[in-house]
Amino acid sequence: MKTSDITKPLDVTHHYFDCGATQDQKQAVHNAALQRLLDHxxxxxxxxxxxxxYNDKNLELKHTIMNLLDKHGPQTANFIIRQTKKDQYQVNYVIRGLYDCGSLKRFNNNIRSKFYFYCLPSQFEQVSRQGQ
Structure with a gap:
């Protein structure tokens, strides 16, 4: 994936945030999620x-997701941010076109598998500042 792809504008109409994030925060977290995805x-x-x-499938999954993102661009993925505790956010990364993240079965684009990472508020604020 080209570096420019990481900073493409986020189409918020197809992304869902339930932690009251601003547009800058949404874009920054989107960028941070893609950057984490690229870091094997x-x-x-x-x-x-x-x-x-399914941790033994992790690397294979990351390669598959990266291939999808490379082929279709950042809009291949949606993600949902929610605050799970006072000290962290959970980001569910939803990849269209994947079903059953263990066996990597291919289905149609309406079937989704969820991936996630955790983001502490300090990290959230840090990437938010970077995104502005």
């Missing part, structure tokens, strides 16, 4: 598939 080696900041028992 740093597992602590990479996204994990759900459920976590």
């Amino acid at each position: 080696k740093n597992k602590s900041y990479g996204i994990d598939n759900y459920p976590q028992s």
Whole structure:
């Protein structure tokens, strides 16, 4: 994926945020999510598939997601941000075109699999400032 793809504008009509994020925050978290997706080696900041028992499929999943993003661009993915505790946000990353994240079955674009990472408020605010 080209670096320019990471900073493409976010089409908020197809993305859902329920933590009261501003447009700048939405764009920044979108960028941060894509950046984490591109980072294969740093597992602590990479996204994990759900459920976590499929961790052995992680690298294969990341390659598959990256291929989808590379082919279709950032709009391939939607994500939902919600505050799970006072000290963190959970980001559900929804990839259209994938069903059953364990076996990587291909279905139509209406079937979705969820991926997530956790973002502390300090990180959320930091990427928000970077996005402005």
